[in-house]
Amino acid sequence: MRKLRSGTVGRRLTILYAAGFLGSGIVLLALTYVMSGSRVTRGGPAQPPGPSGSTADQRVQALESQLSDVHAEQNRQLLVGSLIALVVMVGVSLLLGRILAVRVLRPLRLITAATRRISADNLHQRLAVAGPVDEVKELADTVDGLLERLEASFVAQRRFVGNASHELRTPLATMRASLDVAVAKPEPAAQTMALARRLRAELDRVDHLLEGFLVLARAQHGTLPDRTPVSLGRLAREALTARAPDLAAKKLTVDDAMPSDSWTSGSGALLSRMVENMVDNAIVHNDEGGWIRICTEHGGVEALLVVETGGRVLDQEQVDRLTQPFERLGADRTGSERGSGLGLSIVAAIVAAHGGRLDLLARPEGGLRAQVLLPAAGEDD
Numbered sequence: 001m002r003k004l005r006s007g008t009v010g011r012r013l014t015i016l017y018a019a020g021f022l023g024s025g026i027v028l029l030a031l032t033y034v035m036s037g038s039r040v041t042r043g044g045p046a047q048p049p050g051p052s053g054s055t056a057d058q059r060v061q062a063l064e065s066q067l068s069d070v071h072a073e074q075n076r077q078l079l080v081g082s083l084i085a086l087v088v089m090v091g092v093s094l095l096l097g098r099i100l101a102v103r104v105l106r107p108l109r110l111i112t113a114a115t116r117r118i119s120a121d122n123l124h125q126r127l128a129v130a131g132p133v134d135e136v137k138e139l140a141d142t143v144d145g146l147l148e149r150l151e152a153s154f155v156a157q158r159r160f161v162g163n164a165s166h167e168l169r170t171p172l173a174t175m176r177a178s179l180d181v182a183v184a185k186p187e188p189a190a191q192t193m194a195l196a197r198r199l200r201a202e203l204d205r206v207d208h209l210l211e212g213f214l215v216l217a218r219a220q221h222g223t224l225p226d227r228t229p230v231s232l233g234r235l236a237r238e239a240l241t242a243r244a245p246d247l248a249a250k251k252l253t254v255d256d257a258m259p260s261d262s263w264t265s266g267s268g269a270l271l272s273r274m275v276e277n278m279v280d281n282a283i284v285h286n287d288e289g290g291w292i293r294i295c296t297e298h299g300g301v302e303a304l305l306v307v308e309t310g311g312r313v314l315d316q317e318q319v320d321r322l323t324q325p326f327e328r329l330g331a332d333r334t335g336s337e338r339g340s341g342l343g344l345s346i347v348a349a350i351v352a353a354h355g356g357r358l359d360l361l362a363r364p365e366g367g368l369r370a371q372v373l374l375p376a377a378g379e380d381d
Contacts (some may be wrong), residue, residue, distance in 0.1 A: 010101045018090075027087035029082045035278030049356050107136045111174075115143060123151035126295040168210055170204055179203075215273055215346050216245040229377050230268050232305045233261040233296045235275040240294070242276075253291040262296035262303040265377035266354040274350040278307045278370055287311050303376040308369045314362040322360055323348035347372070 080125070114127050126147060129140035179196045182188065188196075240247070240256060247254060264271070282292045290310050297304040322344045344360070347370075351358045356374035363369050 009189070010105050013101035013104060014094065018093040019097075019102050021093035021096055021344040022089055025093070026086065029085060032078075032082070100150050107131075108139075111136070111140050111143065118147060123147055123154060125375050145378075158217045161213050163212075167212075169207070171209045172207055172210075176200070176203055186377075209327065209342070213342070215270070215350075221377065227265050228268055229263055229265055230372075232263055232271070233258045233262055233370075234305055235272050236279070236296065236305065238281040239276045243279060243283060247292075250286060251289045252283065252286060255291065255293040258294070258296045262305060263377050264303040264354065264356075264374040266374070270350045270353065273345050274372070275305070277347050278305075278372070281343050281347075281370070282307050282309045282368075285309070285311075298376060301376055303374045305372040305374075306369065308363070308367065310363075310365070310367040313366045314368060315363070316362045319360050319362045319368065323358065344370075 031315075076376045079191070111127055111129065114125075118125050126144045127140045128144070129137050131137055144319050179199055182192055236256065240254060279292075279294075286292065286309050293306075293308040295304075295306050297306075322343060344358075351372055351374065354374055356372060359371040359373070361369040361371065
């Protein structure tokens, strides 16, 4: 039987039920003791005096005295038995009170457990409590109604982000084509070329931002139909190779010694984007001539990917907010030309969609440690 925690409704109901049972037992025992205390009186017709009257009276008095002693002893035994029964009733009352409290609160515990299992990734689930229409069912139906409204709101939000991102790419493509036409004219003006380069750079940033919205919406939707075994070590090496020019430009030292590869199962495209964003974040928000350390481990049930960087000492409270969209640390991050403010929020969404956990830790020596834990999988899974 589940143990009731101190201070809960179950504890209060147990005490209430036990007090009711114990009070009833005390009243019953008290009435029994009072009713058994009536004395037996001598009855019958008076005996006529006679020569042996004094002797008979003495015998009668002796019998009455003996009867009184027996009655007193019975009362004492009844009192002791009542006290023992009262002690037993205390334990029985607590036991019965606990059983009743557990039974009464069982539907509420089931509703609480079912509600805790429902998150943003499975809002389609419902409590669907069966039984008579009472207060408990009304509560469950109210929670189901709330979940239905939340699901509709989440779906509408994700659909809007996806549709808006797709629709905005059409005018962006038109603007790029117009720039290409203007630049392709014979002997374009220098101002035209400078304006075209500036607009193209801004269009690239907007396109990168829209792509981030699409990946974020897909990751938050939680649908991963293309699950395959994926090597986190291979993805990390590919991301470092693709960004070799950026690493060289900032003179960053990379320590990518990976003693053991780490395999997980999921969407290869999303996991690749996750690793790329972690590497990008380590490059863009790093000091000139700094360092990056990347390692992977296979811990039996978990696959680990760690990306560490050096730098100034960061505030852990600010670091904890980096998984929110457009959240950055200080002016050095907000002024970045490549950063869109979605990198780590996309990483967090992809990790959550794969049933993992992202930990961002401010290193005491300075810099950031980004750690991803995902369910492990074998190479042949």
